[in-house]
Amino acid sequence: MVYAIGLMSGTSLDGIDAALVEISGKNETTAVKLIDFLTVPFSEGTLRRIREALSLESSDVEKICSLNIELGECFAQATLAICKQAGIASTDLAFIGSHGQTIFHIPFARDTLYASTFQIGDPAVICERTKTTVVSNFRERDMAVGGQGAPIVPYSEYVLYQKPNTTRLLQNIGGIGNVTVIPKSGNINDMIAFDTGPGNVIMNELCLYFFNQAYDENGTYASQGKVSQALLEELLAHPYIQKPYPKTTGREDFGKQFTTALLEKWSLVPKDFIATATMFTAKTIAKAVQPFIQGETELIVGGGGSYNQTLIAMIKAELPEVKVMIQEEIGYSSEAKEAIAMAVLANQTLQHCPGNVPSATGAEKAVPLGSITYY
Amino acid sequence: MVYAIGLMSGTSLDGIDAALVEISGKNETTAVKLIDFLTVPFSEGTLRRIREALSLESSDVEKICSLNIELGECFAQATLAICKQAGIASTDLAFIGSHGQTIFHIPFARDTLYASTFQIGDPAVICERTKTTVVSNFRERDMAVGGQGAPIVPYSEYVLYQKPNTTRLLQNIGGIGNVTVIPKSGNINDMIAFDTGPGNVIMNELCLYFFNQAYDENGTYASQGKVSQALLEELLAHPYIQKPYPKTTGREDFGKQFTTALLEKWSLVPKDFIATATMFTAKTIAKAVQPFIQGETELIVGGGGSYNQTLIAMIKAELPEVKVMIQEEIGYSSEAKEAIAMAVLANQTLQHCPGNVPSATGAEKAVPLGSITYY
Numbered sequence: 244m245v246y247a248i249g250l251m252s253g254t255s256l257d258g259i260d261a262a263l264v265e266i267s268g269k270n271e272t273t274a275v276k277l278i279d280f281l282t283v284p285f286s287e288g289t290l291r292r293i294r295e296a297l298s299l300e301s302s303d304v305e306k307i308c309s310l311n312i313e314l315g316e317c318f319a320q321a322t323l324a325i326c327k328q329a330g331i332a333s334t335d336l337a338f339i340g341s342h343g344q345t346i347f348h349i350p351f352a353r354d355t356l357y358a359s360t361f362q363i364g365d366p367a368v369i370c371e372r373t374k375t376t377v378v379s380n381f382r383e384r385d386m387a388v389g390g391q392g393a394p395i396v397p398y399s400e401y402v403l404y405q406k407p408n409t410t411r412l413l414q415n416i417g418g419i420g421n422v423t424v425i426p427k428s429g430n431i432n433d434m435i436a437f438d439t440g441p442g443n444v445i446m447n448e449l450c451l452y453f454f455n456q457a458y459d460e461n462g463t464y465a466s467q468g469k470v471s472q473a474l475l476e477e478l479l480a481h482p483y484i485q486k487p488y489p490k491t492t493g494r495e496d497f498g499k500q501f502t503t504a505l506l507e508k509w510s511l512v513p514k515d516f517i518a519t520a521t522m523f524t525a526k527t528i529a530k531a532v533q534p535f536i537q538g539e540t541e542l543i544v545g546g547g548g549s550y551n552q553t554l555i556a557m558i559k560a561e562l563p564e565v566k567v568m569i570q571e572e573i574g575y576s577s578e579a580k581e582a583i584a585m586a587v588l589a590n591q592t593l594q595h596c597p598g599n600v601p602s603a604t605g606a607e608k609a610v611p612l613g614s615i616t617y618y
Numbered sequence: 619m620v621y622a623i624g625l626m627s628g629t630s631l632d633g634i635d636a637a638l639v640e641i642s643g644k645n646e647t648t649a650v651k652l653i654d655f656l657t658v659p660f661s662e663g664t665l666r667r668i669r670e671a672l673s674l675e676s677s678d679v680e681k682i683c684s685l686n687i688e689l690g691e692c693f694a695q696a697t698l699a700i701c702k703q704a705g706i707a708s709t710d711l712a713f714i715g716s717h718g719q720t721i722f723h724i725p726f727a728r729d730t731l732y733a734s735t736f737q738i739g740d741p742a743v744i745c746e747r748t749k750t751t752v753v754s755n756f757r758e759r760d761m762a763v764g765g766q767g768a769p770i771v772p773y774s775e776y777v778l779y780q781k782p783n784t785t786r787l788l789q790n791i792g793g794i795g796n797v798t799v800i801p802k803s804g805n806i807n808d809m810i811a812f813d814t815g816p817g818n819v820i821m822n823e824l825c826l827y828f829f830n831q832a833y834d835e836n837g838t839y840a841s842q843g844k845v846s847q848a849l850l851e852e853l854l855a856h857p858y859i860q861k862p863y864p865k866t867t868g869r870e871d872f873g874k875q876f877t878t879a880l881l882e883k884w885s886l887v888p889k890d891f892i893a894t895a896t897m898f899t900a901k902t903i904a905k906a907v908q909p910f911i912q913g914e915t916e917l918i919v920g921g922g923g924s925y926n927q928t929l930i931a932m933i934k935a936e937l938p939e940v941k942v943m944i945q946e947e948i949g950y951s952s953e954a955k956e957a958i959a960m961a962v963l964a965n966q967t968l969q970h971c972p973g974n975v976p977s978a979t980g981a982e983k984a985v986p987l988g989s990i991t992y993y
Contacts, residue, residue, distance in 0.1 A: 313732050357684045614991040
């Protein structure tokens, strides 16, 4: 077992997630244990500069050139902070896996644009400040073999969640919902991952609109409302929900604009509106995972939505034959999952082992991901 | 000995230089032999997109995201092209060292901008297309330890040009002139590198203005003119020439604007003007290297200026105690020098050995440069 750190900074810009793990083995023999976890928010200035760099209108080459180094310093600081919290020195680490900050993603080529993805946060800076080897830029290699560079976590999910004779459905409920299917065969090539549809995004927009709340804490509003069958039916007819996988969606499909249109068309009591949106998410998840239920099946829910008790109860009601649990019930941390995945991927790369799951990303083959900056 | 390729794409945007070498050893024992060389020009579309990406006005995050991959494909194609030319398979290569295309460089921090440098040309794409391990992004690590990330070639120059009991002055004459001093001690820590001043830039501007020629071929115009002592004196009084090293300059100091001002102030016969500019470059070089002349001393001239016979004759006259030669006279290729350096640096990195020269870049210490993308 060696110490390693995984660093993740998501598109939500909540800050840098740092997971300190103990890790050993490789491929099927990988064993990972979460030792400590920390989220370091960005300073206001850094946050502003990230927003500028990821916008088509305000970005330019100078800003991106500088921000790449600035974020390298931020990732290094997050590493040093979690080491301090855990009482170890950064030189005790065997390696760091750093996802970087995604500032752009072009999933498919069009016109003169190449399919591409763009993560920044200079590994050389992280390496020097922490005196530790860094593995970074995981997504490009998958795209170089025809994958979409996303999702990036299934390999780690396979390593962490695979259970003999059990189909495990890992449902993440962030703004958007996505599921990873680990089939009972245990064969990584049979894994499937896709976006189920909206996660919390519609509920959150409604909470903001009606109650000036960022989200429906514990699902309390939804629990006090009544589902409108008419609205629910309309929502379930959405083309994305009807579409078979593989498929991906985003906030651009189910975000503010979508919710505003609903609010204009439907006049419902606020809590009924929220209850209906909650049921919509529950139904889309149930519908999405239905084809994969086979014998002993567990649905493990993570992400912010896993703390919405009304949503979880609805999912349970929709899937009576499935054992529905949240991450914490099986001893995992939902918030640390992606950061842990970066340590798992780096561990694979350093041993020249693959880290993508072709059946999830669409890649032609499994390849080691990322570049290594040795200290 | 293994086969390796060095790839360089300079700021002049002439295209991708690919050097196929045989290389062995590391540090002082490094041995490199140039096997083949090729320059692959960029397509018009790629060239336009590079120009857009490096301009503050026209760059944006989408263009840079895409171009990183497009250039990765270009670098891969250049690799495959030189392999074909040399009659080997890319899988015969032990590794590729790729400099990437510099699209921005901020040598010193200012306001909210970090000292930073930005090379693109995705190594994962090069790695997959050539089925070969790639080392890339050499400059960031030097900057992470306080260096300027430039010059990047002195380590390779040390390996290639060091000669017992001889001081060697490697003078490159491109648009700007720069010199690397390899002291007779053979101690890498005593190496010095700096810009001597204008190289061909003023001569070229004058040739374009007077004769609509890109440059003074063989120095013919200069050989037919007469040096104006008055203009020469004014030029030699330029603050940059008087300043002690370390120092760097660029086209922004001695380019079109500078030359236009000279043309407005001085009315000379065209060939006298060119002869004077040529003598100016010769004198700045002589003045710059004077302090380093010690015992057996050789000045080895490379770059476009090395083919200007009038300039070379003037330098020889200025430095009677120095043996002045051009690269080809000692069996080296001037045009392949930087691409070869990328193979030398990659070779160092793969063996966890340093590649920067702190006395040249200002770095606090010698460090391995770049990140490794293993095939």
